[in-house]
Amino acid sequence: MRTFVAVATQNSFTNGAKQVGISTKLASKYVGQLEERLEAQLFHRTTRSVTLTETGAAYFDRCLPLLEQFDELEGLVQETQSELAGRIRITAPTGFGASLLVRALRPFQAAHPKVSIDLNLSDHHVSVIEEGFDLAIRFGELKDSSLVARKLMNMRVVCCASPDYLDQHGFPNEPAALATHNCLLQTVAGNFDNWEFKGLSGVYTVAVSGNFRANSPLAIANMAADGQGIGRVPLYTVQPFLASNQLKLIFEPQEAKVIGLYAVYPPSRHLTARIRLLIDHLAEQF
CATH class of the missing domain: 3.40.190.10 (Periplasmic binding protein-like II)
Incomplete structure (x- = not known):
């Protein structure tokens, strides 16, 4: 389901696979298995593009809140555990991300070795939701009012x-x-x-x-x-x-x-424990 959503938001098996951290071949296999199980075609596929069918669009709309609930459930379970685990995808400006942010992340990863950080550095504005990031670190005026922001410094x-x-x-x-x-x-x-x-x-x-x-x-x-x-x-x-x-x-x-400097993330009823603790850690660091 996560792979399907990633492919749908990217309109691409290759880019969707990158977003969830798997190969294009495996992403295609997962979506194929999902279509087989549902007995429905979710995508129109051509050599140049991948677009949702009418059934796929309806399935996509229902998937998003379900995945949020899965994340919430995972977060609630993790809060009762001694160790956090899982991946956090972050986007940040190139210079800041490669220097101060990396140094601030180091003690967090030392304390939580089972949390993996996927850091994407770019000096261009990146769409947090469409690109599938959990967190964006941004300087200056925030233009996207649909996101939640916490000021760090x-x-x-x-x-x-x-x-x-x-x-x-x-x-x-x-x-x-x-x-x-x-x-x-x-x-x-x-x-x-x-x-x-x-x-x-x-x-x-x-x-x-x-x-x-x-x-x-x-x-x-x-x-x-x-x-x-x-x-x-x-x-x-x-x-x-x-x-x-x-x-x-x-x-x-x-x-x-x-x-x-802000930590920016998609609106959600419940942040997973690892993301919420990382934001708290960055606020303390900066």
């Missing part, structure tokens, strides 16, 4: 440059001076070429421009560390560079932007 957004760049191009004494500098633009955030700062009269913006832009804050930090310009990224991205003196923070008193 606030993160400063900082301006930085390398000592070599500042020696060569001069230290900007105020944010307005950024107009004469090469600014490295992170395109994930909206309005990325207008940077916010705090002044005596409140928050204001400075229009910036430059010859490099990227959707990854780590790419911006690396370019800044190489002396290519001034970057503006979440603090976690530049912390290793600050420790090695490859980057310096500038305009700290004028910082105006803080972004929230």
